[in-house]
Amino acid sequence: MKKLAFLITGLTVALYGTILFAEPEAEQAAFKSYFHNKFPDVDKPDFINGVYALDSNAREQWMEIEEFPPYEIAIDEGEALFNNTRFTDGKSYGHCFGTRQHLRKKYPYFDNEKAQVVTMELAINDCREKHGAKPLEYKIGDLAKISAYLSYHSRGDVIDVIVSGPAAIQAYNKGKEYYYTKRGQLNFACVDCHVSSAGKRLRTEILSPSLGHVSHFPVYRLKWGSIGTLHRRFSGCNSQVRAKSQPGQSEDYRNLEFFLSYMSNDLEFNGPGVRR
Amino acid sequence: MTISIFSTSKLSIFGLCVFALNATANPTNPDFNALWLEVDSFRKAAGIQGHEWRDTAKILLGAKEEFKVGNSEKAFVLLSKARAESIASLAQAAREKKSWKRRVIK
Numbered sequence: 001m002k003k004l005a006f007l008i009t010g011l012t013v014a015l016y017g018t019i020l021f022a023e024p025e026a027e028q029a030a031f032k033s034y035f036h037n038k039f040p041d042v043d044k045p046d047f048i049n050g051v052y053a054l055d056s057n058a059r060e061q062w063m064e065i066e067e068f069p070p071y072e073i074a075i076d077e078g079e080a081l082f083n084n085t086r087f088t089d090g091k092s093y094g095h096c097f098g099t100r101q102h103l104r105k106k107y108p109y110f111d112n113e114k115a116q117v118v119t120m121e122l123a124i125n126d127c128r129e130k131h132g133a134k135p136l137e138y139k140i141g142d143l144a145k146i147s148a149y150l151s152y153h154s155r156g157d158v159i160d161v162i163v164s165g166p167a168a169i170q171a172y173n174k175g176k177e178y179y180y181t182k183r184g185q186l187n188f189a190c191v192d193c194h195v196s197s198a199g200k201r202l203r204t205e206i207l208s209p210s211l212g213h214v215s216h217f218p219v220y221r222l223k224w225g226s227i228g229t230l231h232r233r234f235s236g237c238n239s240q241v242r243a244k245s246q247p248g249q250s251e252d253y254r255n256l257e258f259f260l261s262y263m264s265n266d267l268e269f270n271g272p273g274v275r276r
Numbered sequence: 277m278t279i280s281i282f283s284t285s286k287l288s289i290f291g292l293c294v295f296a297l298n299a300t301a302n303p304t305n306p307d308f309n310a311l312w313l314e315v316d317s318f319r320k321a322a323g324i325q326g327h328e329w330r331d332t333a334k335i336l337l338g339a340k341e342e343f344k345v346g347n348s349e350k351a352f353v354l355l356s357k358a359r360a361e362s363i364a365s366l367a368q369a370a371r372e373k374k375s376w377k378r379r380v381i382k
């Protein structure tokens with residue numbers, strides 16, 4: 001009898017574990033398939049170009065801007081910041097990250113020791129604090145420039161976020177909940193604009209699909225007149241639906257980045273980008 | 277005899293209305309401050325659940341400023357607006373606890 005109870009318990013735990021771990025994979029497949037079916041004419045790898053994958057006129061204008069991209073200055077400044085900064089202990093960013101190449105694809109990841117999602121921007125500031133420097137502002141300025149430089153040297157790398165283990169799945173689920181939850185006075189969720197209304201017009205702009213959203217950040221937005229991080233954009237979205245926005249690298253935003261990045265797995269990084 | 281047409285509850289509502297009108301017409305600091313603190317606690321409760329709206333805090337601050345300079349009528353209008361926002365944001369938070377799940381792409 002004891003053996004039977006033990007066997008049933010074991011099977012239940014195994015089954016629950018399988019369901020728990022299988023969910024993100026199944027959800028990712030459903031997410032991708034939704035966009036592939038909704039936009040059958042868009043080549044799958046082209047989703048990294050957001051709205052420019054959907055609209056030929058907008059694409060033409062964007063490609064013209066890309067001839068002399070306004071983010072180039074940010075890349076150069078980011079390079080100088082990354083290579084020339086010496087912290088008070090004599091160390092540099094290189095001591096934390098090693099090479100500049102292929103860094104973007106390591107992030108975001110779930111750090112089991114810290115029990116939190118670590119993004120590239122968080123890691124940059126962690127490096128600074130570890131070596132006695134003040135953290136940089138998360139949404140704009142020098143941090144966005146360093147991020148632009150590192151992203152540029154990760155172009156062509158593939159998004160490969162791993163969601164494994166109960167704590168990582170919990171962070172994924174929190175990000176998912178944030179994505180699908182309506183907020184603000186306008187009562188909008190991310191999904192309302194970037195899934196069900198993706199491809200439709202909102203005033204003069206076409207709403208971009210969520211698939212591939214994270215690939216091209218940081219971006220130089222013509223509206224901003226400067227380069228900004230993904231969390232600056234999250235914050236702007238919150239504000240547009242009249243919800244209180246959160247600080248850059250808040251737990252909610254990091255979990256959201258984790259979820260969205262996982263949804264875009266197998267697509268290429270192509271940041272920094274330029275957007276209207 | 278005429279008073280018998282009012283039930284106890286009707287009298288209570290009548291009393292509350294008179295109180296509210298008095299408070300608006302001739303508000304005192306304790307009235308305003310107590311109401312302000314109550315609305316601010318609604319705002320904070322919504323914020324803890326990640327559902328504070330963008331402008332509620334600004335409206336509340338505006339109400340305080342107006343009251344400070346003696347524009348009590350405008351102060352109560354703003355306070356009432358902030359109250360409506362914070363109550364609606366709390367309702368949104370309660371509603372979304374479950375309803376977000378229906379939107380997940382499966």
